[in-house]
Amino acid sequence: MLVWNRSGIYVDGTIGGGGHARAILDRLDESGRLIGMDRDHEAVSVSRARIAGDGTQRVKVMHREFTELESVLETEHIPRVDGVLLDLGVSSYQIDTPGRGFSFQAEGPLDMRMDKDKAFTAADIVNGSSRDEIERIIREYGEERQARSVANAIVRTRAKAPLASTARLADTIRSAVRRRWAVKSCARVFQALRIAVNQELEKLKMALDTMLPLLSHRGRFGVLSYHSLEDRMVKRTFETWASDCICPPGLPQCVCRHKRVATLLTKRPVVASREEVANNPRARSARFRMIERLPDAQLIN
Numbered sequence: 001m002l003v004w005n006r007s008g009i010y011v012d013g014t015i016g017g018g019g020h021a022r023a024i025l026d027r028l029d030e031s032g033r034l035i036g037m038d039r040d041h042e043a044v045s046v047s048r049a050r051i052a053g054d055g056t057q058r059v060k061v062m063h064r065e066f067t068e069l070e071s072v073l074e075t076e077h078i079p080r081v082d083g084v085l086l087d088l089g090v091s092s093y094q095i096d097t098p099g100r101g102f103s104f105q106a107e108g109p110l111d112m113r114m115d116k117d118k119a120f121t122a123a124d125i126v127n128g129s130s131r132d133e134i135e136r137i138i139r140e141y142g143e144e145r146q147a148r149s150v151a152n153a154i155v156r157t158r159a160k161a162p163l164a165s166t167a168r169l170a171d172t173i174r175s176a177v178r179r180r181w182a183v184k185s186c187a188r189v190f191q192a193l194r195i196a197v198n199q200e201l202e203k204l205k206m207a208l209d210t211m212l213p214l215l216s217h218r219g220r221f222g223v224l225s226y227h228s229l230e231d232r233m234v235k236r237t238f239e240t241w242a243s244d245c246i247c248p249p250g251l252p253q254c255v256c257r258h259k260r261v262a263t264l265l266t267k268r269p270v271v272a273s274r275e276e277v278a279n280n281p282r283a284r285s286a287r288f289r290m291i292e293r294l295p296d297a298q299l300i301n
């Protein structure tokens with residue numbers, strides 16, 4: 001569990017609708033504090049309203065990216081925190097709101113921005129990028145085998161008129177893949193575009209690169225991811241932190257002099273129970289990993 005010190009300071013870097021934040025707050029005593037962050041204005045308003053009763057001294061919810069945690073802590077005069085949670089990706093609210101353009105199952109604008117202050121949308125990618133770039137995004141971020149045919153179909157469709165709606169993109173994808181794969185392909189292509197629009201992997205990498213020094217001794221860092229690209233990054237980083245040697249396999253003796261800086265609290269990823277999946281189908285692909293910073297960790301940076 002993330003909360004090990006009931007009067008500590010915790011961060012929910014992806015507060016969304018405030019469900020995890022609520023659970024964290026319930027485990028804190030009256031001197032514990034929580035900072036909530038989200039890059040979506042609507043998530044910030046909703047979660048602020050939901051946990052408003054807890055008083056401004058105890059909770060602060062900000063419209064910020066989790067990659068800005070270091071500067072947020074500096075402004076708040078907090079040297080280190082006792083725990084950070086990242087629940088990656090999109091919220092059910094974002095997916096279920098057609099006007100946000102995340103879902104191929106509802107008609108909406110081809111938007112997909114988590115932060116509406118940013119200018120770049122999914123329509124910019126499908127209408128403005130080269131065929132090769134669209135194919136790369138779909139293959140890399142969506143792990144879609146038919147990326148080439150989907151990219152070709154997008155280029156053909158946009159030559160008639162720019163793609164502006166989720167429904168027209170979904171039709172275009174369906175026209176490029178076998179009927180039996182259509183739903184999965186739509187899901188993969190929409191996921192790929194969303195990841196690209198919001199630079200999700202770059203943001204996760206930045207967070208992983210900068211997180212450790214922000215944790216107190218024994219501070220915990222937990223990440224919930226929903227697809228293999230994210231989970232792989234988290235797994236590798238956590239394993240490196242928890243390892244005394246990161247030499248390539250096959251060397252006769254260790255030359256890296258790496259010292260572990262954290263303990264892995266989840267040897268295997270924690271996955272959702274059947275009951276959780278029944279209540280929330282999105283939880284099916286969730287993987288949770290957590291580390292604890294070693295009290296005497298010597299950090300390089």
Ligand SMILES: C[S@@+](CC[C@H](N)C(=O)[O-])C[C@H]1O[C@@H](n2cnc3c(N)ncnc32)[C@H](O)[C@@H]1O
Pocket residue numbers: 013014015016017018019020021037038039040043064065066067087088089090091092114203
């Ligand atoms: C899966 S939801 C979180 C749900 C939340 N744990 C709850 O209990 O309701 C992910 C949230 O993270 C936000 N998000 C994604 N990337 C972010 C980033 N780089 N910085 C801040 N928020 C981000 C999204 O806007 C979304 O609201």
